[in-house]
Amino acid sequence: MRKLLLFVVLLSAFAASAREWTPDSLPGYEYTRVERTDGDRCTVIRRTAPCAGNRGVLYIHGYNDYFFNAEMGDTFVDSLYNFYAVDLHGYGRSMLPGRRPYQARRVSDYYADIDSALNVMHENGVENIVLLGHSTGGLIAACYMSFQPSPMVDAVILNSPFLEFNFKGVMRSVLLPLMSTLGGPFPGIAVPQGNAIDGYAQSCSADFHGEWHYNYEWKTAKPRPITAGWIRMIMNAQAELKLNPERILVPTLLMHSARSIYGSEWTPEFQRGDAVLNVEHIARFGRTLGPSLTEMTVEGGMHDLFLSAPDVRRPLYTAVFAWLNRNFVFPPYCQ
Numbered sequence: 001m002r003k004l005l006l007f008v009v010l011l012s013a014f015a016a017s018a019r020e021w022t023p024d025s026l027p028g029y030e031y032t033r034v035e036r037t038d039g040d041r042c043t044v045i046r047r048t049a050p051c052a053g054n055r056g057v058l059y060i061h062g063y064n065d066y067f068f069n070a071e072m073g074d075t076f077v078d079s080l081y082n083f084y085a086v087d088l089h090g091y092g093r094s095m096l097p098g099r100r101p102y103q104a105r106r107v108s109d110y111y112a113d114i115d116s117a118l119n120v121m122h123e124n125g126v127e128n129i130v131l132l133g134h135s136t137g138g139l140i141a142a143c144y145m146s147f148q149p150s151p152m153v154d155a156v157i158l159n160s161p162f163l164e165f166n167f168k169g170v171m172r173s174v175l176l177p178l179m180s181t182l183g184g185p186f187p188g189i190a191v192p193q194g195n196a197i198d199g200y201a202q203s204c205s206a207d208f209h210g211e212w213h214y215n216y217e218w219k220t221a222k223p224r225p226i227t228a229g230w231i232r233m234i235m236n237a238q239a240e241l242k243l244n245p246e247r248i249l250v251p252t253l254l255m256h257s258a259r260s261i262y263g264s265e266w267t268p269e270f271q272r273g274d275a276v277l278n279v280e281h282i283a284r285f286g287r288t289l290g291p292s293l294t295e296m297t298v299e300g301g302m303h304d305l306f307l308s309a310p311d312v313r314r315p316l317y318t319a320v321f322a323w324l325n326r327n328f329v330f331p332p333y334c335q
Contacts, residue, residue: 019123021046024097025144028069036089043093044114044120051334056082056126058117060155062135062162062304063102064223068214069233072306075199075317080332082126084118088140092218105187105229106236107143114140127152128330134159134304135276136234142235146247153292155328156252157320158289159305163238164281166260180232187229190251197221199266200275204307209266212307225312241289248290251327253320256282257301276303294323 024045031045032066057076061067067085076083087093088110090101104110114131121129123262132151133141138161145156165176182189201221202208259323260280261273273279287295296319298305300312308316 005182010268013119019120026068026073029070029073031093032118032120034113036112036116039098040089040096041094042089042116043087044122045087045093046083046124047073047077048082048124049080049332049333052077052080052082052126053330054125055080055128055130055328055330055332056084056121057130057132058121059083059085060114060115060131060133060141061085061087061091062137064219065135065137066169066215066218067192068212068219068228069304069306080132080334082121082124084117084121084126086113088113088137092215095218100188101224103187103227104124104170104229104233106233107140108148110282111148113145114144115150118152122152124246127327129153130155130157130324130328132157132159133161136162138247139234139237142241142248145250145252146241146244146289149249152329153250153326155250156248156290158252158254159278160247160256160279160301160303161254161286162234162283163241163285165234165238165279166276166278166281168251176231176235179228180235183228183232187227187232189228190225191227191231192225193223195222196264197261198223198275199263199270200303201300202266203270203275204304209271210269210307238285242285245288246291248293249292250292252290252293253296253298253323253327254282254286254289254293255298255305255316256286257303257305257318258297258299270298271302271309274301274303283287290329294327296320296323 021032022030035041066087073083100157129152131141138158186298204210204212205211256279259273261275302308
């Protein structure tokens with residue numbers, strides 16, 4: 001038994017040393033590629049923390065998104081968590097020429113990316129992990145932990161998870177189900193999202209009213225068309241969670257803004273609410289995800305709560321780490 005354990009340790013050490021890490025465009029971060037069996041790839045980005053030991057965070061981004069928020073990663077590192085993020089296949093650093101961005105047929109297609117990132121973390125001695133998902137990444141994280149959870153994940157944080165489409169009337173009752181049905185045999189049908197830079201994009205980008213800088217090729221200002229296949233994938237995942245409640249068994253923090261913002265023209269209010277999802281949907285459906293769930297309503301929070309104004313996100317980080325200290329019982333090596 002001791003020989004087998006030594007072999008596993010040596011094998012993990014060899015894998016960690018053999019993996020190639022490249023300096024990232026974000027200062028202090030580095031990334032590695034993981035090739036998928038379908039010819040695609042995902043990208044794991046990291047910044048490790050001294051004294052963090054075997055605890056860490058794995059971040060999963062949302063739709064039309066990738067990991068760019070170095071402040072968020074730095075805050076976890078400063079609080080003695082190794083920070084990792086995964087750019088899912090078809091997104092951000094993982095985009096490949098000639099492949100349509102963002103496309104998958106099932107949410108479970110992303111589970112391999114999460115497993116790859118967790119395995120990379122394991123190679124580096126990080127085994128007690130908080131899974132942090134935003135928006136579509138929150139939906140993916142919720143499905144993963146409901147139907148194919150890793151024993152390395154000990155807690156979940158959901159940042160405005162995409163648990164329901166934010167539509168009413170005919171769009172909700174007729175057009176979305178129709179596109180979902182067509183998305184089976186005809187997944188590539190494009191569904192335009194308009195040609196304007198919406199209020200949420202203007203609220204995020206430093207080129208407009210926000211404070212954040214990011215790559216417009218990876219997080220576009222004007223939204224790319226979605227597809228019928230993508231709509232089908234999302235609706236099926238949302239329905240599966242509703243049909244199978246209370247399946248996330250680890251401590252879970254559900255976070256959302258206090259209100260949703262609507263309108264076609266940007267106003268300062270767009271930076272004090274969720275301009276993408278209906279927060280009542282997030283609360284209603286999020287409460288059913290698991291038996292050990294804490295809900296946090298963030299006054300003045302934007303859709304991505306960690307992109308909110310400084311007076312919102314600073315106390316938010318304090319509240320998140322207070323929750324982790326109560327529920328994540330894996331201390332760092334040094335205090």
